[in-house]
Amino acid sequence: MWQRITIVGNLGSDPEMRYTPSGVPVTSFSVAVNRKVKLQDGSVQEKTTWFRVTAWRQLAETCSQYLSKGRMVLIEGEVEVSAYAAQDGTPRASLELTARDVRFLGGRSDAPAPGVASGAPAGAYNAAAPRSAPRPAASGAPSNFGPPPPELHDEEIPF
Known part of the structure; x- marks a missing residue:
């Protein structure tokens, strides 16, 4: 399976x-996923689902170094749901995501990590893939994740 x-x-x-x-x-952080739901009366309500994310090994070190509160990310991994009772006795559930791939979205100025040099790349890290330069998008292909990152020089790459 x-x-x-x-x-x-x-x-x-x-x-x-x-x-x-x-x-x-091992690095842990929470991620809020927002979506808009249209109600029967025609109004729109925003719903938020929280995930507790755990990254391991080199991916943990990279996430700890370059991520900060508010930063937009795309995360792929496996999810587990845990049910528990809150202190007041109400049933609750927790979504725990073990990250296998984390992509840093948005620009450097969106939510800079404290103490990180301005040369930190907005990019991706895949724990299973070898380190290599990102592949350029096919000519004319639309990007759903914003403009491409700025051109980097060898001295700016943290790896």
Whole structure:
């Protein structure tokens, strides 16, 4: 069996990086996914779904370094749902997403991470893929994620 989920949303908190007892880096953060729902009376209501995201190893280090609260991201991974009772006894659920691929969306000025040099790229990191330059979009193909990132020089690439 196989499952994969893709979400696009904004970070609700700054990433928190820690290490397992064996020294493996793990970073956690929350992501809010907003959608608009048209009600029967014709009005539009915005609904927000929160995901708790966990990234491991090199992806954890990259997320911790370049992400900050408010930054827009696209995340692919596996999701687990946990049911629990809140302190007041009401039933609740939690969506836990283990990230396999994180793409940083928006420009550098959208939500700069504190302490990150202005040369930090707006781009993507895939834990399973080798590090390489991003492929240019096909000529004339529309981009759904905004303008392409600015041209980078070797000294600006953090890898």
